[in-house]
Amino acid sequence: MEVKVFAEKLFAAGREMGFDAMEAYVASRNLFRVGVFKSEIDSYTLAQSRGLSFRGLINGRMGYSFTENLSADSVALLVDDARANAAVIDSEDPEEIFGGSPEATYADICSFSPALEQVLAAEKITWVKEVEQKAYGLDVRVSTVQVSLGNSSGETMLMNTKGLNLAHQGNFADGYVAAVVKEGEDTKSAYAFFSSRDFSRFDPATLAKEAVEEAISLLGAASIESGQYPVLLRHDVAGEFLATFASSFSAEAVQKGLSLLKDKQGEQIMSSNITIIDDPHMPERPNSAPFDAEGVATAAKEVVLAGRLMTLLHNLKTAKKDGVNSTGNAYKMAFNAPVTVAPTNLYIQPGKRDYADLVAHIEHGLIIIAVQGTHSGANPVSGDFSLSAYGYLVRGGQVVRPVNQVTIAGNFFKMLSDVQEVGNDLHFKMGSIAAPSLLIGSLAVSGK
């Protein structure tokens, strides 16, 4: 059934059941992905999907339900389910179906490239095979290469009984090159990630080289003596740290007692060389959108300015509770998830020094190029982390050898209060949270 017709029927059924205000949130997506292994297509995905999430206020409580089956018999199921879910809610925080931000505040963001839709499947297959071939050709020690390339397009629609009617369309392409290299019994692997709306930016030779060279550079890695070391977190690792602890900036986490940033607004929480920005209008990023998951107009904001906490991120519910305005950070993890709070495109503002310059700065320390297990070895509530890591040992400003089988441990906020230098190498590669390389004064490293 056509979405708008379905929504009309849904709202009519909901009114009859006693809902005061209702919203239909619809996400549709088309997806293509191809992967190659030894010149054969070993994965090829074509997909189309559409889901509708319903929520509504009944007796002052918000009930949620969803379906991927937009047939007439789903209407009754949706309103019944939402009513039953609303009935068990006993949180007293008021929720609302939003009437809309001032028209002019909805930014005009173009997230759709017609050119990307014109790239033929055959071109993408050729591209993937070329990357694979180039990677194998770079070094005899390359044992396996996996290349994956995909693109997706989609539309998000939000309609409610308060007259709000919003839609945003987008498309995007991304993928990775994974290289495994072997020398005797020593095996190492590395990835090169890429993403853009412009397919012509993906250069096979550059990406193959990035993955293979990094994997080769790790051969012969060994652990080091445990101790305190100055540590350079390469940009991707610094970004992963920010992503892991980004929930600290959510007002929802603060209100629920799940963040250390309670009552910290206006205070110095990090080094003065750290500024963190959430910008939902970056033209290149797939997360950019004129409205958030509740239909509130989005806007860029400084979350941390020169180390001081400027604002938490809010949706309508958390804003009302704190007596402030929503920052346009309402978020749904998937079309069918409840509304929470999350950043859109969050990044640490780059500094002036390039990566090589930062390395040259290290007398005796480590460069960390990957951490593992952030889902288990890092605690977003306490800020504590202890993570498996690898990278390189640096002496006298020179990379001496690769290092693995070590952990780095500390506390996220203490670590960001000990930032000696901020690099100029901010790159969004995967995901929507990024940072430039950061030189940390001292971290606990466990090894031998």
Next chain:
Amino acid sequence: MLAKPLLEDILLAGLSTGGDFAEVFVEDRFSTILSMIGGKVDSGVSGRDYGIGVRILKGTNYVYAYTNDYSRDNLIKVAKEAAAAISPETISRNITLSFMKDEPLLINPIRIYPHEIVKQDKVSLMARAYHAAKEYDPVISQVMVRYFDEDQKVQIANSLGLYVEDQRVRTRTAITAIASKGPEKQSGTYAPGAHMGFEFYDNIKIEDYAQEAARIATTMIHAPYAPSGRIPVIIDNEFGGVIFHEACGHSLEATSVAKKTSVFADKLGEKIASSVVSAVDDGTIPNAWGSLNVDDEGHVSQRNLLIEAGVLKGYMVDLYNGRRMNVPATGNSRRQSYKFAPTSRMTNTFILPGSHTREEIIASTEYGLFARYMGGGSVNPATGEFNFAVNEGYMVRNGKLAEPVRGATLIGQGSDVLLKIDMVADNLACGQGMCGSISGSLPADVGQPTIRVSEMIVGGRKGDK
């Protein structure tokens, strides 16, 4: 669910360009998630996922397509597009499919389906868990309870004539207790679950799990940081089995073995673990969290011996990777939903009981770390390097448990740590986890008796020894 003639037409459209295997997977799933914080339900979501996945193989070429537009015209179109992707030619063939309906052995009988229980009863259960955790100790500052159930109906048909219907019902409640002391916070989590209906909560006492979550948080808020270095580590039973899951299990999945990107590829019959280690993946344990009646390719679930007395005996294999490896599938092919192509995954994976007791193991350890509860972890299958977090740890001194320690991470190399397991106790138990890999996030049990690893790198924050 789709009618058999339509399934047949989809399969035939899928084979129209010379593919040698076609499969249709239909999923209709109802699920409910309720979350409670501070004793109050703050969100409840329920709904229906519905979609169809079509898979076509030609040798080792592979195409997967999915949609949730279930009209006949669209399904045939999707199958034809997938067929066109596997080969540009059109082959006219005369194929007749005769579905043999398999009646899978029902190893996971369900007594009380989620829809038969009103939401208020689910909320009452959550409230019991909340109170048990909150009232455990004054340092418990916050408690979160998350209730989950799902009822997934699937229909699987393939061009070899297989036709299976299955219904999977799962239930789980996760309790997280947070202890606070000044600006510090520590958390403890317990999340029991089963391939079972609401009768699960007649078999267990939810308060016990809630109190255990609160006890972990309470213990850890008073604990100093763990030391760093290479020391003996005793890993307790139940969720401790995550070590085997990460260090070895993922590397025995055909997904990485078939492409020889696993450290254990081509090692069948070789000694890969210490001789006190035997391990299985068993999808047939009645009503266990990771159990299946049939896997997502329609194969009947199996118990697969992986390691026997240290010798590698088998892998976990799906149909597609089995083609590269030239071996049959083992009932391990799984996917999160129709949005994922299936591949080899673990079900319930655990180390078998040994001859020692937990007490003997502790008593024979002069100095080391005792990991009472493990958190999650991850592994790089290419290098075998793994890591996981210790949620509740204690130092062991002179054969006795000493002070609790927080913040420890264990790292190592799968092939290395398996050889260093020198003691295995007799107290096998399993814990429930969600395992993430290329075919999505899946329920899986991990398990083991208490084991000792003679030496592991413990990453803590305290530099002493």
